[in-house]
């Protein structure tokens with residue numbers, strides 16, 4: 001909490017905070033986009049604070065500029081933002097070379113509009129494709145194809161009446 005903040009004002013600010021959240025799944029060694037979108041964004045003076053587990057600095061955008069001075073070492077050289085998307089209110093963050101330890105809650109805080117978007121990231125081992133999956137799905141499609149003559153047989157008695 002900001003120490004300069006006079007308590008009654010802080011309470012009002014907290015009450016007006018807009019919070020939204022979602023869950024995202026990523027795979028180890030892969031990459032993932034952590035979404036953060038705010039439509040009615042004043043385009044000047046963009047200030048965005050991406051945080052991990054509330055206090056670890058993932059990315060700062062200060063007055064419309066990337067500020068990585070205080071970025072946590074955990075995320076070094078693994079983040080990317082998309083300035084060309086800011087005009088659309090899109091402050092999504094790309095996280096690359098995912099590790100198990102990246103799992104957890106991320107938040108995108110936009111102080112000028114009291115908005116927080118929380119993204120819960122689950123990093124999983126990429127499932128290895130099972131050999132049975134191929135034949136299984138093709139047998140399903142064969143069954144689907146065999147349905148059409150059957151449907152025709154069902155319709156033919158009706159056709160005789162016409």
Ligand SMILES: *[C@@H]1O[C@H](CO)[C@@H](O)[C@H](O)[C@H]1NC(C)=O
Pocket residue numbers: 033037082085090091092
């Ligand atoms: C936001 O920008 C990212 C990066 O360009 C893109 O992948 C994503 O689809 C955008 N999100 C929306 C909702 O437009």
